[in-house]
Amino acid sequence: MSTTLANQQRSKIISLLSPAYLWLTVAIFLPLSAMLYFSFLSDVPFGQTEWHLTTENYQAFFQTTTYAKLLWKSIKLGLIVTGFAVLVGFPCAYVLAKVIQGRAREALFLLVILPFWSNSLVRIFSWAIVLRGNGVLEIGLNAILPFEVDVNLMFSTPAIVIGLVHSYLPYVILTSYLALQAIDDNLIDAARSMGAGKHTILWRIILPLSLPGLLAGAVLIFVPVVGSFMEPRILGGRVGTYFGTVIEDQFVAVFNWPLGAALSFILLAVVLVILALSSPILRRAQT
Amino acid sequence: MSPRRFPRPSKALHPHRQQNRSQQPANDPTYNAPKRPINIHKENTQAFEEAPTSIEVFWDSAHAGKVSIRDDALEAVQFAAIATDQDINDIADMDAVKSKLTALMPQIKTYWGSENDWNQFMAAGDLEVATIWSGSASRSMSAGLPVEFVVPSEGAIGWLDGLSIPVSSTKQDAAHAFINWIIDPAFYVKWAADGAPASANAKAAAALPDDAFNKRILSDPEVVARVQFQRPVSDENREAYLALWQELKAAQ
Known part of the structure; x- marks a missing residue:
């Protein structure tokens, strides 16, 4: 009897899990495996091209300082964007979870997830219209202020950061919101009744308990930003060359898929190493 | 494809391109039906009282932060080769x-x-001087757009687009008819009014009105003589140019 139940339970689990894992296998594992294979080819196996297996594409990363420089530049960009997103997103999530109730919360939530409803390319070009000289921002400010201001942020690192923070901010708000909402209000009331000030409650109760959500949001932002190429290319101009744009160039501009694939896997490896190295620290922070 | 179906080369090809064509490998399909000389630079006329004549305008500090070139390693290196008085197809001094x-x-x-990027940047006043292709200009x-196209005194990069028919094509007659149509003077005059590349068909070029861009700017033999036409680039050189361009971009 118990064996039959166990079998029924197992088949239920398999039927519920298999669509997702089948999809992941087809959509992620197979293309990634193909790219991994490409990264070890001497040339694109296209038409009559002769090719062989090689590690030269990985060696290329170490033969010049260009790629390492760009990788470091991309990691710094990832840290800056994640930092700004946390600074802006966490207070917003706190207010949504603990201060505002009812319809107002729903309306504000709608504003938070609005970026997800528009195409990313449209969002970036919208920023281009706002940030460029004689753009919407400059015209708006000059219409309000009694003196003339020159606001031309387009084609600069701040423009890239603004565009990326806007794109990824909802991740940190949503994950932090869920963590903050799970905190029992009685804990805060108890701390207050025992004389704890606002800062003490924030540092000793709210932040530690919401840290898993905050960190999950930070990781969700950091990983794609390190490999981003569209925002840097469109908003960054001369300073918009990053590791992601160089990878894109290999696929789109110079038809060197093997090198592009190798650089992508190096990026993946570096991001995984960063996450692995930081995980003990993150675990300690959560306990 | 059979050359006899097209106008005789001596009439179909512009003289300067005939001369250049002889430098190309005879079996290179890219040069079968040359029709487009290209590129150089152009400025936002609002930023200039008088159109510049030298490529050095790109290095003029008066236009700092208002300059653009195409994001292409080969074009960037050849552009600098012209500015340093070198042959774009045989660059001796890479330093x-x-x-x-x-x-x-x-x-x-x-x-x-x-082309869309270029138009947006120029229209927004982000740029005062930038390279561009003649057809786009x-x-x-x-x-x-308030811009003017200038071929600098030091020279310009040019290349030839080809119209080729695969030997295996099952629609050879239709392909020949299309090529004859696209190089036909009557069609070219209409096309040029909206912005067309320079034609390799001398009759088509001659049929343009005197104020047409391709006749006004590109029919002057002295201008054409300054254009250096791109020849096939070895993989080794292409990789070296790309490495240099990436290094320079990464340093920004």
Whole structure:
């Protein structure tokens, strides 16, 4: 009897899990495996091209300082964007979870997830219209202020950061919101009744308990930003060359898929190493 | 494809392109039906009282932060080769090219990647001087952008687009009819009004009105003589140019 139940339970689990894992296998594992294979080819196996297996594409990363420089530049960009997103997103999530109730919360939530409803390319070009000289921002400010201001942020690192923070901010708000909402209000009331000030409650109760959500949001932002190429290319101009744009160039501009694939896997490896190295620290922070 | 179905080369090809064509490998399909000389630079006329004549305008500090070139390693290196008085197809002094491009980088506002980029940046006043293809320039000017196209005294990069028919094509007659149509003077005059590349068909070029862009700018033999036409680039050189261009971009 118990064996039959166990079998029924197992088949239920398999039927519920298999669509997702089948999809992941087809959509992620197979293309990634193909790219991994490409990264070890001497040339694109296209038409009559002769090719062989090689590690030269990985060696290329170490033969010049260009790629390492760009990788470091991309990691710094990832840290800056994640930092700004946390600074802006966490207070917003706190207010949504603990201060505002009812319809107002729903309306504000709608504003938070609005970026997800528009195409990313449209969002970036919208920023281009706002940030460029004689753009919407400059015209708006000059219409309000009694003196003339020159606001031309387009084609600069701040423009890239603004565009990326806007794109990824909802991740940190949503994950932090869920963590903050799970905190029992009685804990805060108890701390207050025992004389704890606002800062003490924030540092000793709210932040530690919401840290898993905050960190999950930070990781969700950091990983794609390190490999981003569209925002840097469109908003960054001369300073918009990053590791992601160089990878894109290999696929789109110079038809060197093997090198592009190798650089992508190096990026993946570096991001995984960063996450692995930081995980003990993150675990300690959560306990 | 059979050449006898087309106008005889002596009439179909513009003289300067015939001369250049002889330098190309005879079996290179890219040069079978040359029809487009290309590129050089162009400025936002609102930023200039008088159109510049020298490529050195790109390095002029008066236009710092208002300059653009295409994001292309080959084009960037050959552009600097012209600025350092070198043959774009046989660059002897790469150090000179590198230092010239290094000096150019702080001048650059952004790189452009498409005609659309270029038009947007010019219209927004982000740029005052930038490289561009002649066909794109004529289209931008037709659309009303206040820009002027200049072939610098030091020279310009040119290349030839080809119209080729695969031997295996099962629609050879239709392909020949299409090619004859696209190089036909009557069609070319209509096309040029909206912005067309320079034609390799001398009759088509001659049929343009005197104020047409391709006749006004590109029919002057002295101008054409300054154009250096791109020849096939070895993989080794292409990789070296790409490495240099990436190094310079990464340093920004």
